[in-house]
Amino acid sequence: MSDFSSEKWQTIKTLAARLQAIKTIIETFDGQINNQPFAEELRPIKEQLEADFEGSLNALLDLIDEDDI
Numbered sequence: 001m002s003d004f005s006s007e008k009w010q011t012i013k014t015l016a017a018r019l020q021a022i023k024t025i026i027e028t029f030d031g032q033i034n035n036q037p038f039a040e041e042l043r044p045i046k047e048q049l050e051a052d053f054e055g056s057l058n059a060l061l062d063l064i065d066e067d068d069i
Contacts, residue, residue: 011063018052022056
């Protein structure tokens with residue numbers, strides 16, 4: 001992993017920060033919104049956040065694995 005270029009490290013840091021931010025928002029949904037009467041209306045937003053999380057995680061893993069191939 002120490003052979004990553006500076007650009008690749010920046011991308012890894014960006015993806016990691018994005019994952020942390022999305023995780024925090026999803027936790028907020030779980031803790032504050034799930035039991036509210038309007039929770040069902042916001043379900044598509046939470047589902048999109050979860051999809052964004054999965055996409056970002058996959059992008060990060062693919063980026064890390066590129067050097068292992």
